[in-house]
Amino acid sequence: xxxxxxxxxxxxxxxxxxxxxxxxxxxxxxxxxxxxxxxxxxxxxxxxxxxxxxxxxxxxxxxxxxxxxxxxxxxxxxxxxxxxxxxxxxxxxxxxxxxxxxxxxxxxxxxxxxxxxxxxxxxxxxxxxxxxxxxxxxxxxxxxxxxxxxxxxxxxxxxxxxxxxxxxxxxxxxxxxxxxxxxxxxxxxxxxxxxxxxxxxxxxxxxxxxxxxxxxxxxxxxxxxxxxxxxxxxxxxxxxxxxxxxxxxxxxxxxxxxxxxxxxxxxxxxxxxxxxxxxxxxxxxxxxxxxxxxxxxxxxxxxxxxxxxxxxxxxxxxxxxxxxxxxxxxxxxxxxxxxxxxxxxxxxxxxxxxxxxxxxxxxxxxxxxxxxxxxxxxxxxxxxxxxxxxxxxxxxxxxxxxxxxxxxxxxxxxxxxxxxxxxxxxxxxxxxxxxxxxxxxxxx
Amino acid sequence: xxxxxxxxxxxxxxxxxxxxxxxxxxxxxxxxxxxxxxxxxxxxxxxxxxxxxxxxxxxxxxxxxxxxxxxxxxxxxxxxxxxxxxxxxxxxxxxxxxxxxxxxxxxxxxxxxxxxxxxxxxxxxxxxxxxxxxxxxxxxxxxxxxxxxxxxxxxxxxxxxxxxxxxxxxxxxxxxxxxxxxxxxxxxxxxxxxxxxxxxxxxxxxxxxxxxxxxxxxxxxxxxxxxxxxxxxxxxxxxxxxxxxxxxxxxxxxxxxxxxxxxxxxxxxxxxxxxxxxxxxxxxxxxxxxxxxxxxxxxxxxxxxxxxxxxxxxxxxxxxxxxxxxxxxxxxxxxxxxxxxxxxxxxxxxxxxxxxxxxxxxxxxxxxxxxxxxxxxxxxxxxxxxxxxxxxxxxxxxxxxxxxxxxxxxxxxxxxxxxxxxxxxxxxxxxxxxxxxxxxxxxx
Numbered sequence: 001x002x003x004x005x006x007x008x009x010x011x012x013x014x015x016x017x018x019x020x021x022x023x024x025x026x027x028x029x030x031x032x033x034x035x036x037x038x039x040x041x042x043x044x045x046x047x048x049x050x051x052x053x054x055x056x057x058x059x060x061x062x063x064x065x066x067x068x069x070x071x072x073x074x075x076x077x078x079x080x081x082x083x084x085x086x087x088x089x090x091x092x093x094x095x096x097x098x099x100x101x102x103x104x105x106x107x108x109x110x111x112x113x114x115x116x117x118x119x120x121x122x123x124x125x126x127x128x129x130x131x132x133x134x135x136x137x138x139x140x141x142x143x144x145x146x147x148x149x150x151x152x153x154x155x156x157x158x159x160x161x162x163x164x165x166x167x168x169x170x171x172x173x174x175x176x177x178x179x180x181x182x183x184x185x186x187x188x189x190x191x192x193x194x195x196x197x198x199x200x201x202x203x204x205x206x207x208x209x210x211x212x213x214x215x216x217x218x219x220x221x222x223x224x225x226x227x228x229x230x231x232x233x234x235x236x237x238x239x240x241x242x243x244x245x246x247x248x249x250x251x252x253x254x255x256x257x258x259x260x261x262x263x264x265x266x267x268x269x270x271x272x273x274x275x276x277x278x279x280x281x282x283x284x285x286x287x288x289x290x291x292x293x294x295x296x297x298x299x300x301x302x303x304x305x306x307x308x309x310x311x312x313x314x315x316x317x318x319x320x321x322x323x324x325x326x327x328x329x330x331x332x333x334x335x336x337x338x339x340x341x342x343x344x345x346x347x348x349x350x351x352x353x354x355x356x357x358x359x360x361x362x363x364x365x366x367x368x369x370x371x372x373x374x375x376x377x378x379x380x381x382x383x384x385x386x387x388x389x390x391x392x393x394x395x396x397x398x399x400x401x402x403x404x405x406x407x408x409x410x411x412x413x414x415x416x417x418x419x420x421x422x423x424x425x426x427x428x429x430x431x432x433x434x435x436x437x438x439x440x441x442x443x444x
Numbered sequence: 445x446x447x448x449x450x451x452x453x454x455x456x457x458x459x460x461x462x463x464x465x466x467x468x469x470x471x472x473x474x475x476x477x478x479x480x481x482x483x484x485x486x487x488x489x490x491x492x493x494x495x496x497x498x499x500x501x502x503x504x505x506x507x508x509x510x511x512x513x514x515x516x517x518x519x520x521x522x523x524x525x526x527x528x529x530x531x532x533x534x535x536x537x538x539x540x541x542x543x544x545x546x547x548x549x550x551x552x553x554x555x556x557x558x559x560x561x562x563x564x565x566x567x568x569x570x571x572x573x574x575x576x577x578x579x580x581x582x583x584x585x586x587x588x589x590x591x592x593x594x595x596x597x598x599x600x601x602x603x604x605x606x607x608x609x610x611x612x613x614x615x616x617x618x619x620x621x622x623x624x625x626x627x628x629x630x631x632x633x634x635x636x637x638x639x640x641x642x643x644x645x646x647x648x649x650x651x652x653x654x655x656x657x658x659x660x661x662x663x664x665x666x667x668x669x670x671x672x673x674x675x676x677x678x679x680x681x682x683x684x685x686x687x688x689x690x691x692x693x694x695x696x697x698x699x700x701x702x703x704x705x706x707x708x709x710x711x712x713x714x715x716x717x718x719x720x721x722x723x724x725x726x727x728x729x730x731x732x733x734x735x736x737x738x739x740x741x742x743x744x745x746x747x748x749x750x751x752x753x754x755x756x757x758x759x760x761x762x763x764x765x766x767x768x769x770x771x772x773x774x775x776x777x778x779x780x781x782x783x784x785x786x787x788x789x790x791x792x793x794x795x796x797x798x799x800x801x802x803x804x805x806x807x808x809x810x811x812x813x814x815x816x817x818x819x820x821x822x823x824x825x826x827x828x829x830x831x832x833x834x835x836x837x838x839x840x841x842x843x844x845x846x847x848x849x850x851x852x853x854x855x856x857x858x859x860x861x862x863x864x865x866x867x868x869x870x871x872x873x874x875x876x877x878x879x880x881x882x883x884x885x886x887x888x
Contacts, residue, residue, distance in 0.1 A: 239663040257773035271798035289759035315733035329701035354715035
C-alpha cells in the first residue's frame with residue numbers, strides 16, 4: 001500500500017495518490033508523511049479532505065506541524081483549526097515557537113483565542129493542561145428523548161459523547177450519565193433519574209499522575225475537571241491518560257537509572273541536553289565514591305599483607321549492588337502502583353530479611369565451593385569472602401527495601417532517591433564489613 | 445463515610461449500613477470489604493442488590509472471592525454469575541482452584557459452560573484470554589433506526605456499546621461504527637454507509653503486548669478479536685489494556701533489575717518465591733564476576749607496587765556501571781515505546797559517542813581536580829585514573845547503547861539481556877584499561 005502511494009507520488013499522480021491515502025487510518029497517513037519530502041507532503045496535505053487533514057495534523061511531529069503552518073495560507077489554517085479537537089490544538093500550540101502561535105491565534109475568533117490563552121496558562125502536567133472542552137452537557141430536568149436530541153444537535157464537534165455531564169444553570173457539576181444508559185432508557189424518563197451523582201472529578205490544578213491513578217482505580221473512560229467553584233470546565237479522556245502512564249513510567253525508569261527525567265524522545269534530543277541530564281547524578285555518585293576510596297586507603301595494611309583480598313572486591317560490590325537494586329525496584333514499583341503503602345514498612349522489612357537470608361546463604365555457599373574448592377583460595381580468606389557476602393546481601397536488601405519507603409515518608413520521589421543512592425551505601429558498608437572481617441579472621 | 449459504615453456494622457445495624465454502602469462506588473466498596481471481618485462481609489455481601497454485589501465481586505481480591513464462593517449457596521452464585529461481565533468471570537476463574545471452578549461451572553447452563561471452558565483454554569497473555577464476548581453486533585443492511593433499536597434491545601448485558609461491530613451472516617467482521625456516529629446520523633441512513641471498513645483487529649492468539657501497542661498507536665477504546673477465518677469472537681476493551689501496560693512495565697523494571705518477572709503483588713508473594721525469582725541472575729552475575737577477579741589477580745604485581753590504585757577501583761567501576769545503565773535504560777525504553785528502531789543503530793552509536801565524550805571529559809576533569817589538588821595523589825596516578833575514567837565512560841555508554849539493540853536484533857528481550865549484563869562487561873573492560881594504563885604510564 002505504502003509502496004503504491006510512494007510510486008504514484010513519484011510519478012506526480014497526486015489525485016490518484018489521494019484516493020489511496022484517504023482509505024488509510026489517519027495515524028498511518030501521519031507515519032507516511034514523516035517519510036515524504038516536504039514539498040510533496042505539502043501538496044498532498046492541501047488536497048486532503050479537511051477532516052482527514054486535521055486528523056493527520058494532530059498525529060505528525062512538531063517539526064512537520066510547524067513546517068505546514070509556516071507554508072499554508074491563513075484560510076487553510078482556519079480550516080484545520082475548525083476541525084482540530086481543542087486539546088490537540090493546545091498540545092500543538094504548547095510545542096510551537098511564539099511566531100507560529102501568533103499566526104495561529106490570528107486565525108481564531110476572539111472567544112476561542114481567549115480560551116486558548118487560558119488553557120496555555122494552566123500549569124504543565126495539571127488537569128487543566130490536558131483537558132478538552134469538547135464534551136456533551138445535559139440538564140437534569142431533560143427527558144431522555146430531549147437529551148438525545150440535544151446530543152444529536154450539538155454532538156458533532158464533541159471529542160467524546162460516551163459520557164455526558166449533567167450541570168445546573170451555573171454550570172456546576174451535578175452528575176454523569178453514559179450514552180449507553182441514555183440509549184438503553186425509555187424516552188420519557190428524566191435524566192436526573194438515571195444519572196450517577198457520586199462523580200469522580202478533579203480540579204484544574206490537580207496533577208496528571210493523580211488523575212491517571214483515579215482512571216486506573218475506577219476503570220474510567222473520561223473524567224470531569226472542575227474549577228474551585230465546582231463548575232465544569234473540561235474533561236480528560238482516556239487516550240491522553242495512556243500517554244501519561246507511559247510518560248510517568250519513563251520518568252521512573254530514568255530516575256532509577258540516575259538521570260534527570262526528560263520528556264523529549266531520545267533520537268530528537270541533542271547530545272548536549274542528553275549529557276546535561278546524565279551528568280548531575282554521575283558527578284554526585286562519583287564524588288560520593290570518595291568514601292569507598294577512603295575506606296580502602298584506611299585498610300591499606302590489610303590489603304598489602306593479603307593482596308588476594310582485592311580480587312574479590314568487584315564481586316562483592318556488584319552482588320551487593322544487584323541484590324539491593326532488586327529490592328528497591330520491587331518496592332518502588334509497588335509504591336507507584338499503590339500495592340505497597342507506608343504502613344507496610346514492617347511487613348517489607350520482615351519479608352526482605354527472610355528473602356535476603358535465603359538468597360545470601362545460597363550465594364555464599366555456591367561462592368565458597370567456587371573459590372575454596374575450584375580456585376584453591378586459602379580457607380580463611382574463603383570464609384572471609386563468603387561471610388562478607390552473606391552480610392552484604394542481607395544489608396543490601398534491607399537498605400533497598402527501606403530506602404524507597406523512607407523517601408516516600410519524607411515526600412521525596414522514591415525512584416529518585418533510592419535508585420542511585422543504593423549502590424553508594426551498599427559499597428561503603430560492604431568494604432567496611434569485608435576489611436573488618438579480614439582483620440579479625442586473618443589476624444592482620 | 446467509612447467510619448459511619450464501620451460503626452453501623454459494629455452495632456449490627458446491617459440494613460442501615462447497606463443504605464450507606466450502596467451510595468458508594470463499587471471500587472470503594474471492594475476496598476472497604478478488604479478491611480472487614482469475613483463474617484460481617486458475608487452478611488453485607490448477601491444483602492447487596494445483585495448488580496452491585498457482582499460489581500464489587502469483580503474488584504475484591506482472589507482470597508475474598510474464594511471465601512465468598514465457598515460460603516454462599518448455588519442460587520446466590522448463579523445470581524452473581526448472571527450479572528458478572530464475561531471477562532471478569534474468566535479473570536476470576538483463572539485464579540481459582542479447581543474445586544471452586546467446578547462449583548461455579550455447576551451453576552451455569554451448558555452453552556456458557558462450554559464458552560467458559562473455551563476461554564480458559566486460550567494461551568495466557570493472548571487476545572483470547574483477555575477478550576470479552578459482550579459487544580453489540582450489527583448488520584450492514586440495517587438502517588440507523590433499526591441499529592439503535594437492536595442495540596436498545598440487546599445492549600443491556602453488553603460491557604461496551606461505544607463501538608458496534610458489523611458482521612455478515614457468517615459472523616465475519618465487515619466494519620465498525622461508533623455509537624456516537626449512530627446517534628449523530630439520520631434515522632434512514634444505512635449502517636454500511638457510515639461504518640469504517642479499515643478495522644484494526646487482532647487474532648485470538650496474538651500477544652497482549654502487541655494489542656496494547658495497537659491501542660496506543662490508534663487511540664482505540666476497544667478492538668475486535670477474530671479467529672483464523674476472520675470471524676468475530678470477542679473484543680478487548682481499554683480498561684484491560686491499562687492493566688496490561690502496567691504489567692508490561694513492571695516486567696521491564698524487574699528484568700532490568702536482574703529478576704525473573706512475576707505477576708504476583710510483592711506483599712502477597714512468599715519469601716521462597718521472591719528468593720527464587722532473584723537468585724538465578726544473582727548467581728549468574730556472581731559467577732561472571734570470576735572474570736574481574738581473574739583480571740585483578742593477573743595484575744597482582746601492579747597493585748602490589750602501587751597500592752593506592754586499589755582505592756579507585758570502586759569509583760571507576762561504579763561510574764562505568766552508572767554511565768552504562770543510563771544509556772541502556774534510555775535505549776530499552778525507546779525500543780519499548782517504539783521511538784527507536786533497529787535501523788537507528790548508527791544514530792544511537794553516534795549520539796552515545798558524542799554524549800559519552802562530553803560526560804567523560806567533564807567527569808575526568810572534575811575527578812582530576814579532586815584527587816590531584818585536594819587528595820594530593822601522585823600526578824601520574826591521577827592521570828592514570830582520569831584517563832581510565834574517560835575510557836570507561838565512553839565504552840560503557842557505547843556498550844549500553846548497543847547491547848539493547850543487539851538483543852532486539854537477535855530477538856532476545858532487550859530489558860532481560862542488557863540490564864544485568866552491562867555491569868559485568870563494563871567492570872571487566874574498565875579493569876583491563878586501568879591496569880594496562882597504569883603499567884604503561886607508571887612504568888611498572
